[in-house]
Amino acid sequence: MEDEKGKKTQLFVGLRKANGQIGYLSESLSIPEFFEMVRPLDHQERVLVDFAPVIETLHALHKDAGDQTVISKYKSMYSYWHDSISYSDFRIRLPKCESLSVAANELLATLEDRIAEHRRAYKSRRIVESSENLRVILALEKEVNIVIDTLLCFIHSKASLEIASFKRDVVLGEYCRRLLAVLEGLLAQVLDYSTYNDRFKLENDSLLFHLAFVENCVIDSYSQLLPNFESKEDLRLVVLRSGNSCEVTHGHNDRYMEVVTRYRVPDQNELKMARVLRDLCYKVRSVNGLINTLKHEVVRWDPSEHSIEELKGLIRLAPPGSKPLIALSGRG
Structure with missing residues (x-):
């Protein structure tokens, strides 16, 4: 992929952006940040690359992770999405995408309730063992990953049908906003971060x-x-x-x-919870960045085979035990 100056930009998970933020997608997967899938075609036009390969890759990672009831609904929703992209005729695709929309909204509502339950299940470190809280956060992580995959299916479906519809959208952005509020609140708790007079x-x-x-x-x-x-x-x-x-x-x-002097030394469970929540926050921010770009900028849908193959070339599974690749992004 190229930026406005024609420079090649490699975009990996574990990505350190220009402003120093870090967003991880997976410990073993390198993939473009979601908002980076909107790229400049020339000086006048920006396009959203058909990112079906990203959704398929993430589904392969998460299809068996989590509660069986949720996984069953997730697989059903994914099947609706996968079936819908096999049709090129708009008249056939439209009802397929409508079915996907219903399934995705239902799944997102279920996951939102379950994530709220995990939020309530997390207790102060002064009350419960850190191992108990870690189990809560790891269960939450699986379900947030499915939320992200579901949102991407939803975004892909809307964009491929009528990308201008994002100008009027409030639903997807609200899902991200509410989820971020939960994740950032939990992160503050795990970090023992508190404020006084702001x-x-x-x-x-x-x-x-x-x-x-x-x-x-x-x-x-x-x-x-x-x-x-x-x-x-x-x-x-x-x-x-x-x-x-x-x-x-x-x-x-x-x-x-x-x-x-002195400072508290946390155990490894606390440190792991902090990393998991931090990384989830950046994932959701990245999805939200994509939604905001589509909402506030003029973007065209690009289903060309060349763009799809170019995107596939950026998706890499790292060897077991290797560290996530890090690259600079041209975007903050």
């Missing part, structure tokens, strides 16, 4: 302080998802300044100032 409370129990010392380069990927995070300062300095200092003598009466 400012971050500098309490050393927050996972952010631990991350600042052991993996400071990822702090921005979390803080950009948090409300009222305005600290421009290195959190390590915040922790050090909160410590107690005293003068000590060493060796030949050399005098030193010794600073004693």
Whole structure:
């Protein structure tokens, strides 16, 4: 794929965008960010590439993950979508897409209720073992992935029929908004992130302080998802300044100032929950970015075989055990 300047851009999951945000799609899958599937064709026109290969790839990953009742509805919805794309005649496709719309809305409503249940099931770390909360978050992760796959089927169906319909759409954007509110709220809880007078409370129990010392380069990927995070300062300095200092003598009466400070060390379950929720937030933001682009910009549907093959070429399954590829995107 090429940007406006004609430069080739590789877009991978585990993507570090120009503004430092990180959005993961899968630990083993590289794929364009969803909003990057809208690309410039020339200086006057932008097109949405027929992204059926993306949906098919994600379905292969998620078709057997999660609760059996949800999986059954998901497979049924996917079948409606897969059947609808096999027809080129608009008169035949229209009722097929209507059936897909009904199935997708039904599945999204079911998943929204289940995700709300997971939200209620998550308890403060002071009340339950972290392993119990981790089970809740991992179950939620599976169902959020299916929400994303379902939204992509819905978007694909609408775009292929009448891409201008997104100008009037409120339903899909609302799904994303409500889901993000849940995920970002849970992330704040897992991170022990709280505010006072709309400012971050500098309490050393927050996972952010631990991350600042052991993996400071990822702090921005979390803080950009948090409300009222305005600290421009290195959190390590915040922790050090909160410590107690005293003068000590060493060796030949050399005098030193010794600073004693502390921050909470989370267990591995807490760190994993934080990573899962962070990555889910960026996935949903990426879908929402696609919806907003279609809503606010002039975009044409591009079902050309050349574009589809080009997109397929960007979808890669990484070897087991390898790290996600990282590339810069030209978009914030």
